[in-house]
Amino acid sequence: xxIRLAAVCIVTMTALLVTASCGEPGAPPTPTAVPQVxxxxxxxxxxxxxxxxxARAGESAFNANCxxxxxxxxxxxxxxxxxxxxxxxxxxxGDPSFRSAVRNGVPQHHWGFGDMASVPGVSAxxxxxxxxxxxxxQRANGLFEGSDYSTVC
Ligand code: HEC
Numbered sequence: 031x032x033i034r035l036a037a038v039c040i041v042t043m044t045a046l047l048v049t050a051s052c053g054e055p056g057a058p059p060t061p062t063a064v065p066q067v068x069x070x071x072x073x074x075x076x077x078x079x080x081x082x083x084x085a086r087a088g089e090s091a092f093n094a095n096c097x098x099x100x101x102x103x104x105x106x107x108x109x110x111x112x113x114x115x116x117x118x119x120x121x122x123x124g125d126p127s128f129r130s131a132v133r134n135g136v137p138q139h140h141w142g143f144g145d146m147a148s149v150p151g152v153s154a155x156x157x158x159x160x161x162x163x164x165x166x167x168q169r170a171n172g173l174f175e176g177s178d179y180s181t182v183c
Contacts, residue, residue, distance in 0.1 A: 081166055084183055088163030091156040095149050104167050111141045113164050114171050120179035128161045158182050 081089060093102060099110025106112030117123065117140055130136075136146040152160070162183040168174065 080170060081163065082183060084159050085163040085166040088156075088159030088161070091152065092160045092163050095152050095156075096160065099143075099146070104164055108143075110143055110146065114168055114173065116173060118164075118168065119173055120165065120168075120181050121174070124179075125161050125181055128164070129157055132157050132160075 092100075092104070097104075097107075099107055100113050101107045101110070104113040106115070111117075131146060132149050132152055135148040138145050161181065165181045165183065169176070
């Protein structure tokens with residue numbers, strides 16, 4: 031009886047662990063009908079070999095200044111939205127909105143995360159590289175095609 035109980039307990043704990051590691055408890059709500067980007071897609075699409083040199087520089091700057099809220103791979107966190115979401119398609123949030131977000135911050139308007147404060151200490155050149163990185167990740171995730179929209183790269 032005790033052994034059976036222990037076995038049930040182990041099975042239950044394993045199931046809980048699997049659920050905990052596979053679930054996305056911090057996934058923010060999506061305001062559009064754009065398909066959710068999966069971790070797998072990003073893991074393969076944003077690998078360094080797929081990124082241009084400029085985007086790789088942008089990735090470093092992004093990870094140093096933005097990923098704390100927007101997540102590694104721009105997939106979002108509990109503190110900020112995924113920039114791979116359809117709402118950040120270049121036809122809706124063009125490059126100027128990125129420059130302005132970094133310089134001036136962003137009042138909360140699309141999500142429930144609160145305002146984004148400006149991010150000091152990021153050079154103009156780094157901002158361009160960051161935009162390049164985000165656009166390449168967006169493209170790799172099918173948000174838009176090659177040169178359909180005018181972006182820094
Ligand atoms: C402290 C958290 C935080 C950090 C750090 C942060 N952001 Fe944000 N950002 C947010 C939040 C929250 C929003 C969403 C505001 C809304 O629309 O509700 C946002 C929105 C944006 C937007 C959308 C702008 C718009 O016009 O709607 C862009 C672009 C952006 N961030 C880029 C960046 C970049 C680039 C960096 C790094 C240089 C960065 N963010 C760092 C929290 C952050």
